Amino acid sequence: MLSRLNNYIGIERFTTKIYDFADTFINGAAGKNMKLDEIKTKPKSGDERLNLHDNLLQYNLIDFWRWSASDLLSNATRGILAEFIVGTAIGMPKNNVRAEWDDYDLKTQEGIKIEVKSAAFIQSWEQNKFSSISFNIKPGKARDLVTGKRTAICKRHADIYVFCLLKHKEKSTIDPLKLEQWEFYVVPTSTINKYGIEQSKIGLNPVRKMVKPVGYSDLNETIKKSLAIK
Template sequence: MNNKESSLNLLPIEATLKSGEEKLTYNGNNIGYKLINFWQWSVSDILSNATRGRFAEFIVGTAIEFDNAAVRDEWGAYDLESKKGIKIEVKSASYIQSWSQKNYSAITFSIKTSKYWNTENGMSIGTAKRHADVYVFCLLKNKDQENIDPMKLEQWSFFVLPTYKIDGYTRSQSSITLNSLSKLVNEIQYSELREEINRAYLEQIKSLSKNTIKP
């Protein structure tokens, strides 16, 4: 790499919302495919781990009436932010996977800390921690392979916790099982999600206020 290339200062590229009707072209000529064809090909399997995780974020986003005109931030320090400014981390799990199984999957959620990714310089900065105010654990609970459908929100259950309770979880700081999670908070349904997120946020704020050392 020459000195000119090594001194490039490329700023982050801001993604714009696509409709799916955008055409693929070669030298200005339409090749007969649209962006929607790529989406159908690449993310129709919403049972797969990676796609299900992003779909769970979307589900939680609908509950808080997020701005779906904004593009998902792949490198954000947390997954969602409500109109009230509540920062939310979303985790998902499912008993049934898209591959063949001899047994249902054991339900475990990641709760690992992370550093903040600075898109301005492409580097992780700061101390590894949990950046969200609230964690939402999403479980696709249906165990019937014949009718499992992640788009039917009654097939999901949710567990909402303020982040300080995750920070104080002593058994592990990298993951939490469904059994342990159930001891910390009750399972809720989609219709209760917005209210529980607001409640957990208020609890988080109160916890931070109590722990603040005043002069």
């Protein structure tokens, strides 16, 4: 009886391995040959509602945006807002949709590729002191538009960096939507490369030695002048 049971268990294990091998072979081969086209994102109105089997729920997309992005002082949301602010300064069309995985954040009508980084002294959480200011300048690998894979070479892919500093230091009145509370540092990537080709971060003092800050009203013209574009 015990011998039969062992034989049965052995057959079951063998059969399971055969099925696993077949599944890996078939799905693996299919996965290697599969080509999934890029999904072109279209702007949403905010009125789109959650639905279950086409039954509409009371919650819509703007409820999600309100829930997920109301804390404009959080590092992640402030960074995206900074991209949007720079986009408005360069005349970005209103129907543009943010491309999260591009090799740079924005492109001007003249073709200038922009990387946007943000920092702030004030955070939404309780603080004992102002936050130290630094900006991410880490080089990255480009994404191949055909294969979707990253290239082997690390570099900075934008033409310029715009460092956005939320300079306001009063918690009771800070509001990232008030553009006068920001200052902007427009630095050519060539200048950053001279600072450190493999450097991953840069502090505020080195940035201030490179360029002077400008306000929102002068940002677009400063971006154009940074590469001598009239």
